[in-house]
Amino acid sequence: MMGVIVNVGCGALINEKELVKCLVRGKIRGTGLDVFENAPDVPQELCVLENVVLSLHKLFTPKSCKNALKIVIANLKVFFSNEPLLSSVTDD
Structure with a gap:
């Protein structure tokens, strides 16, 4: 049984040249x-293989940034009104 490698954490975890060799030789079934x-450079060899799925790593999307900004603004409003925060970070 061949494995599939998924890396969404850190690019340095995978030696891409070796990964390409294993994918081409069939030692690894696929990768994501x-x-x-x-x-931001992606090896061309990965871009053309049928058993590879590539995606952009996005920690923040435009929608998530807008939502975070709404929470910050709402928390500032209640803070300056001496009301409890809507969301807070604690040491608990």
Whole structure:
């Protein structure tokens, strides 16, 4: 049984040259990556293989940034009104 490698954490975890060799030789069934060893550069060999899924690594999307900004603004309003915060970070 061949494995599939998924890396969404850190590009340096995977040696992409060796990964390509293993994918081509059939030692690894497939891979899914959204981080790359030398980001933003992605090896062309990975881009053309049928058993590879590539994605952009996005910690923040425009929608998540807008939502975070709404929470910050709402918390500032209640803070300056001496009301309890809507969301807070504690040491608990």
